[in-house]
Amino acid sequence: MKNSASFSPLFLTSRAGIWFACVTSSAGLMLNSAQAQTSVTPALQDVVITANRIPTKLTDVLADVTVIDRAELDLVGQGSLIDVLANLPGVQISRNGSYRSASSVFLRGATSSQTVILVDGIRIGSATSGTPALENIPLDRIERIEVLRGAASALYGSDAVGGVIHIITRDPGIKPVFTANVGVGGDGQQQAGLSVRGSVGELGYSLGWSREKADGISVLENPLSSAFNPDRDGFQASSVDAKLRYQVTPLHQLSLGLLHSDTDYQFDGSASPNPLKLTKANTDARAYSTLNNLSAQWQAQWLPNWKSTLAFGIAEDQSVTKYFRSTDGAFGGSGKFNTRRNQASWQNDVNFGSDVLSFAIEQRREEVDSSMNYSVKARDLMGAMLSYALRTGDWSALAVLRTDHNSQFGSHTNWSLSGGYQFTPDWRAVLSSGTSFQAPSFNQLYYPGFGNAALTPQQNQSNEIGLKYRHGNVNVEATVYQNDVRGFINPSTNVQSALAILRGLSLSGTWQIGASQMSASYDYADPRTQPNNLRLLRIARHVTNFRIQHQFSDVSVFSELKWSSDREDNNLSFTGRDKLAAYRLLNVGANWQISPQWALLVRINNLSNTHYVLANNYSTPGRNAFASLSWKY
Template identity: 55%
Template sequence: MAIGERRAHAARVYPLIVGGWLGVSVSALAQPVQMDPVVVTATRVTTPLTELVADVSIIDRAQLEQAGLQSLIDVLANLPGVQVTFNGSYRSNSGVFLRGASSSQTILLINGVRVGSATTGSYSLESLPLDRIERVEVLRGAAAALYGPDAVGGVIQVFTREPQDGLTRSASVGAGTDGQRKLGASLQGQSGDWGYSLGASHERAKGINVKLPGASGFNADADGFEYSSLDASVRYRVNARHLVSAQVLLSDGEYGFDGAPFPNPLSLNAATARAVAYPRLEQQVLKWSADWTAEWTSTLTYGHSRDVSVNRYWRIADGAAAGQSRFNTTRSQLIWQNDVRLGRDTLSVIAEQRKDEVDSTTNYTVSSRTLRGLAASYAMNGQDWNGLVTARHDRNSQFGSFNTWALSAGYKLSPSLRLVGSTGTTFQAPSFNQLYFPGFGNPDLTPQKGRAHELGLRYQQGSTRASAVLYRNRVQGFITPSTNVQSNQAVLEGVTLTWDQSWGATALSVSYDHADPRLKPSNDRVLRVARHVLRTQVSHRQGAWQSYAELRLSSDREDAQFPGRVTLPGYGVLNVGAAYQIRPNLTVQVRLNNLTDKAYSLANGYTMPGRNLFVSLNWND
């Protein structure tokens, strides 16, 4: 891919948060388990976890507070079915593979509204500071019938900080190796019919030299980052039936990478050019919720976002400007959802419209796209079984109309054992880069159409929880991200096993993923996806102390090395940490990542950070 377009660079070691999953992740450091949490993303309606068929994980605020100076993608790497990739230093661009599907095949929602880049078809998870996030829900599995195009691998939904009853204040400060620094503060409260939340954070690091000697485009410098973020939320209870709210999120950053400009008027290369990316994420959401009757609720949501990607270049020798590139997406979305409760069942009807507009230094043949969708779902809840039926019709201004559907069901085989399964279809149109980027795009590409199936068992008895999920997703006309070649088919299949056990103050969690996504008819592996990943986390609480250890073992993966492929070796990473509660509202935390200083790579030509330490002080009132 060319230089200007969101280079996957990035960032941080993977701090694996202590937890376990059975459709929901457990809080780190042996926090108390919420026995019956609710989930929104799986059905677009607030639903108790015990009534869900879908495979969902929840990352709550307690887990996010344990993460230190990490990005959201670092935290996601701890979840079953999720693999990530980095090509750079701290907090630069990255990618996520959900059940073998790439970032462009998994959609990102913030407060219910989709964000991302229309040029790459992806999004900037690294631009989302953890201090500004209240909760994350990850839906694994095809979800196009519920959320529209591109939800091939699943959905990641982020909820920013929310108003709280009374008055809540918090602040944090931290520092670590490689020049890591962090500072954040937030204020949340409720007064009468008004609720409010306000927060800000600043993060930075000097970074590391992330490219391996001899790699293409090598520059022996440290690529650092700096991010400043702000979020604000206000809601007003008009009366017993009507609630209005507004939310704002802003993240503004910069990070260094190795590269040269294109066009290249000063004839620079990666060793003679200073290259800096300036990502920026803006989002505003307005929402009106109305309870028209005891059974009928409607929500009208308007969202506006800007995904900004600007790269600038200078000659190292004298600081002369050498050019810049710009790839910005402005997205507006209107969603009208109506939910009607029929006894224990719920009928939902959803109408939405989204418009994407591209502003770029690259001349795209088409620079805007409008999508309109209409969906209906029916959630059934019996005594021992439940299910969800969904049908959707979408119209794409470039590719016309298409339909998707999904069926899912769950049945209690016994009080502790549940059988779940689903089947459905997906649709994904090519991104603007895939169609029109100079020297890379192919305007003859056609949409990718898929059929997905999964079958699972879930067990819960006392403090023991376990699950097993088999999945298979066949995508016709799969577009290989690195080459932009349309294969006949890709088969994304695998199995995920999880086990979570606690003994009083001690908690153990183990998960294993076998993923084997393949291109047909060549049978080549999908790049950057390991076939085997084993995660083990153990934590213990003793008085004011909490301690934990996290181990991740991964098999090899393949990556592009033009004109062929290269195998990246497997690896094992061990992280340890501890927290001490100095006072009821004051805690000090220490994380030591990559304890054995393991050298490993998740992308060809790049290395990951070695042993690094981060210490933070956190205050909550």
């Protein structure tokens, strides 16, 4: 992994009659020719955006950020976005069984709903569960991923308790480029993808299509489960994406973006109500997950030191479950939990020498369409943000103040203050403090038999201190953090406790020796609720990742090793807890650049065929091989 550039101005929400979606493409989309002429922005490979919503040189970034680029994604093979995130510092995951099953991501010990997920700058996710269907985002359509760890509500509004994950899809190019790929693997895995991007005059374009499927494995592994069925639970997924970018003048740029992705995966579940009297042996349960993002953006350079970005967006998260009788396909019931987010934003950035003053206003409307009868089905959120990024000599700082108004819970003000000191050419110390908040989801408030309309927003304060070392091809970072969440809502019980303390340590490094590139990370996380001092579920105390890649002429070989300590989860009856055992995983692979146009990837995940559990009673894949052939012209 390496640090790279991506574009993510905060995209706000609005309620007009027609909604467009705000495109945030890569930094190249943001850094138009006018900006290059004024030399406001550094070279793309040296820029990070998500950390403070303005282009910032990598060496000046104060936040704890990791960026994954396309070159690394090309080596993932049969893995998914969830698998990519699982190998990053400060990130842990859980998965409910087979390939592309429902999954969760935990940043710095925060729950899965306490991370903001952006796709091309548009906030995605379910307003009912509070979590996004990350398994529904196609890896083949991603250009880069930027992960910001730490409380970030001052920058991004509600829910950014653990951090922000920004996913940037494929960006228009300059010269026409055609790509195609096919792949096959164990458990019936098949992949295919096509894309083209380039430009005609002032118009840049990117179009892509991908499809995946697999026979899968049985989702549940515990025969005592009420829904256990030992059959294979497969999936099929398809996606299309498109981006258009038009340079109207050297100072004005328009862009449009579209991403559609849908996944159909099987799982072990029970219909309720159950008119056909289905049993766990003859139930074919299917989940249909759809993501729709539509976007429009206008970037303007009004003065050499004043740039504005006006963006509009729609994000739809559709989740439908259907139950059939496996013997004859008879329909046995369904349920739906759909969310629509209308978004709009206007951000202005003014440069004062090396300093940048930013101001943004935002609006978002969340609407729920569900088979459940929620007493409230929509809410409006408005926000305003002011930030100042300072750079003077060896000192740098970022101050952010933000106010948000939630139509259900009133107004909340959050702040963050970060500072850094370069005390030698190679060493830098950083210190950050800030607040965040999170409003309860619609499920937490209104789900029949579970919801509690008396819940109030969770509020937290986070503090962290870090040390960064950069010299040549060696980068090392260490961060110690503590995040106190007051009024913490337990995701499994929906009980609001007095306090949750998320504390931990993150160490990471990358270095290169000759033709070998290596990366390693270690995380200690111990999130606990108070006053009962219980660990948060599905979070391991210790996680270590190591990766090495070596280039032999046209062949690159790599190996990935993960070690995780034990974690806790609810037992089958939800009356106590089970301990999920520690585990080790080893993945290996090779990529052969046959010619400038052709490449062959071979990859084996879980080489030692380790049995491990990320969520109690749910299966995980064993040893699995995959091979793909790609063409680029």
